[in-house]
Amino acid sequence: MSRGAAPPLKVPRQASRRRSARLAAGVAVGAVVGAAVGGLCFSALGTESTATALVRITPPAELTALATGADRSTPDTEAYVTQYVAGEVAFLSGTGFTRAVGASLGQNDSAKVDVLQEKGSAVIDFSGSAASDAEAIRLVQAAIDVYRGQVGERSKRQLLTILPALDAWEAEANAAGDLARVRDVRTVRESIDLAAGTPATIAVLQAPTAQGASESRWLLGAVLGALIGASLVPLRQFARRRKTGYLAAANDVVAYVDRVIGPTVDLDEVARLDQSGVLGRTLLAQCTSPGPARIVVVIGASSSSGAEVVASLLAAAAAEGGPVKFIRLQDESSSPFGAVEDGATVVVDAGALGDSWLLSEAVRHATDLIVVARLDVDTVQQLYLVRSATSASSRGLAAIVTYRPRHRPPRHGSGVVAATTSTHT
Structure with missing residues (x-):
């Protein structure tokens, strides 16, 4: 489905640690429960x-x-x-x-x-x-x-x-x-x-x-139960993730897009203004359409993907080089693309599929199409639907992968979005 091989992306260290912690917790819980069940079952056996x-x-x-x-x-x-x-x-x-x-x-x-x-x-x-x-x-x-x-x-x-x-x-x-x-x-x-x-x-x-046959049976049952439990829990997690199609790693999106824009975006960290500028410029530099006049349409695989944050990052970066118009498609009742200033960069926060009836027109005008997919939240099916919705465009579909560590409260509400909105014309 992709037009070229996308560079492999690594899961960020924090996301990797979080996933490892969840896996370790699952293994520990499975081992404890398995040991208890195995010990009780073996103790109940009729061995003399x-x-x-x-x-x-x-x-x-x-x-x-x-x-x-x-x-x-x-x-x-x-x-x-x-x-x-x-x-x-x-x-x-x-x-x-x-x-x-x-x-x-x-x-x-x-x-x-x-x-x-x-x-x-x-x-x-x-x-x-x-x-x-x-x-x-x-x-x-x-x-x-x-x-x-x-x-x-x-x-x-x-x-x-x-x-x-x-x-x-x-x-x-x-x-x-x-x-x-x-x-x-x-x-x-x-x-x-x-x-x-x-x-x-x-x-x-x-x-x-x-x-000590009873104790030996209990110990044997506990050991076997712990091994089985520690194996089954992560296998169940993997099977559930595979069955539901949740995106577990940045490379999971490669098969459904033409290319991947890096790095993977931490939705909490971008709230820091001292870091968001570098990140926004890095992302914008990978948008391949020629400037200065271009229309970058950002679509979320879901309402939780972080499309608004990514669109704000791109708009803030584009504002450093010229006029920018930021459009939140969900707020528009008619086509906003006819009144675009010549030479201005238009960044469109298209939201998720179904948020606006103007999505098809935004796709038709887009010079850059970007889908935002969030790890452990969005699914392969949602990503595929965005791919289908943008298939009429001759522009390739790029992807930006996001994630949010669960151990930190979200902070993007007052950072990048507010700052970038003030720069839009």
Whole structure:
């Protein structure tokens, strides 16, 4: 649609900072909301809590070996200990043990208990899962208690097998009058009673401890929620801007005009008279129609574009070089173009489309056509409508981009407009 490539324009630093601040605020809000929602959602999931405990097992004395007069009650080798612990782990992993734990808790089915041997050691890991941290801890503690009780029962069962044999040996020795034999049997009995009183040692190295599943789920949910929220909010902002067609950058107007006049105009800063003169002269110098007699028509993409401010800037700059007539088209009831002084520059504030029925005539007389578009306020559709309304003119359509930082109150009402009006003839 454009007749030539327009030079790229940069968004002013203040406008860029404002847009960055809005984006950062959106990201922050999205992250906070996403973290809260994600944390709550993950906390509400039905994932079970898990508790663990570490227990070291020392093999029990071999009562049968003591009864037969062995020098050692328990083989003191690493291989034997490892083998014994492996056997215990197999027993603890069986259905019988888990059912016993479930029964101790008043359950009709097996408890969810897992037992693992720490590689190369006599330490085993009890872990259990339940609906809450407290229940998981209670489950693991019950498993340890049941195991300790079963180890004690094993020693009792061994005694029930060995003691009758010792009684028989002692009776035979008494009958034979072999007092030495009687003393030996009684010594063995005392040793067995002592060993039976200290069954396999079950040392709890780490008491049942919850792994903080609830907190972990909440943290995971919060992190994921924050990431998703921080991504969705700016994406939504971009999608909304794209859908509604709001102008987000100065270069967004390039496709709809023949050229862009720079720099981008801060509608608040032009109220400063010490800056407006330089800005007005810069803008007027880029109007390409030959002087001195020319008609510059300024059209706003909307009533908020700042067309009046831009027109006043151009009029003030033109007044420095000769006579100027400033026309506010909305105030005219008939064509004002017939009574223009020869050699005078006419600057027309045409307002927005629909503000005046004389717009078509202004376009027909124009030597320079300028559309004013404001960032974050005007849309691509409004810009396109201005392009269509001026398409009958052989003059190219130029664009001046404006913006207004939201953190400063507007001040242009008493500055440039008032000053330039006094210079118009």
